[in-house]
Amino acid sequence: MQTDNFTIGRKELLVLLVLTLLLPFPINWALVKMNPLTLMAGADDVPTWINFGGSYIGGIMGGIISILILNKTLQQTGVLHHDLKILQLDTIVYTQQQEWLTGFKQEMAENLKAIDLYVLNTVVSSITMKNYTYAKEILTEINKNLEYQMVTASFYFTTSQLSPEEQKYMDLVRQMQTEYSSFIKDILYYIPLAETLSSRKKLTYDSLMDYTLSQYDYLQENTGASSGPKTVIPQVMEIAPTDNISRELERIMEERLTERTHLYHLKSALAQTTHHLILYEEKRINAILYK
Structure with a gap:
């Protein structure tokens, strides 16, 4: 917040200097030569009128200075009042943004927490043990x-116009959630087949295709291109x-489970992007009070 100083400018000083130099001459001349009071007995003393003129001129100069200072003060007060209102509004916005940032950090932490890659090791062990x-x-x-995290991911930000940093985060978090969800659904799809195989029931080609086609929603998700x-x-x-069939299913699933390393790389990139985004949002919010 910048304001003008409480000082008299060059223009005002020049006016005061001119008045100080020139004003005494016409006033003293008028008091001595054109003053009707000098016609009265005892009222024609020139030094007395000059002293009076000096006092009169001093009063005028003091009044002019007072008016200039008052005018400057009023201007400065208006500027201060305007800047104070802006500061108050910025403080309100800053406080609101800080509250939003606190909740935003929690949401981002939940995003990372929802991508629990270590629990997949427990799942793989359970499948190996046929549990x-x-x-x-x-x-x-x-x-x-x-699924809840994926639905709420679009409502984190206060505006639909995302910055490049925010858009980068959203693109990565959607990719992470999509591929993690796809991995989980692959395992959920395989478990009924593994249960059938472990019970020594014969799994025919027709029954495999019928089961696969019955997973309509899952099938639709896997028809699109994936990076x-x-x-x-x-x-x-x-x-x-x-x-x-049994050998092919086991081969496909073993290969799929070994691809967990891709998810680890994605989560590492997401954690780094999350850190950068927090720094960006903190800098953006702090700039509100320093613009």
Whole structure:
């Protein structure tokens, strides 16, 4: 916040100097030569009128200076009042943005927390031990929480016009959530097949295709292009009727599970982008009071 100083400018000083030099002459001349009071007896003393003129001129000069200072003070008060109002509004906006940032940090922390890659190790171990029920419970709960995070991700920011830093974060968090959710759904798709195989029931080609096609929503999600690893559904659809179905399913799933490293790289990039975004938002908010 910048304001003008309480000083008299050059123009005002020049006016005062001119008045100081020139004003005494016409006033003293008028008091001595044109003053009708000098016609009265005892009132024609020139030094007395000159002293009176000096006092009169001093009063005028003092009044002019007072008026100039008052005018300057009023101008300065108006500037201060305007700047104070702006500062008050900026303080309100700053406080609101700080409150938003606190909640925003919590939301970003929840985003990272929702991508729980370590729990996938527990799921893989449970599948290896044929504890399919436990694995399914864990995955179902994770997927439910993840869907909530994906829905609310678009409502984090205070405006729909995102900055490049914010847009970069949103693109990465959507990619992370999409590929993590796809990985979980791949495992959920495979578990009923693994249960059938472990029970030594014969899994025919027709029953495999019927089951795959019955996963309509999941099938729709896997028909689009993906920048990440290849999902299970397209690979299952490539199995031929003459192939060893159980062996092919196990091969496809083993390859899919080894692709967890891709998710680790994505989460590392998301954590770094999250840190940069927090620094950006803090700098943007702090600039409100220093603009």
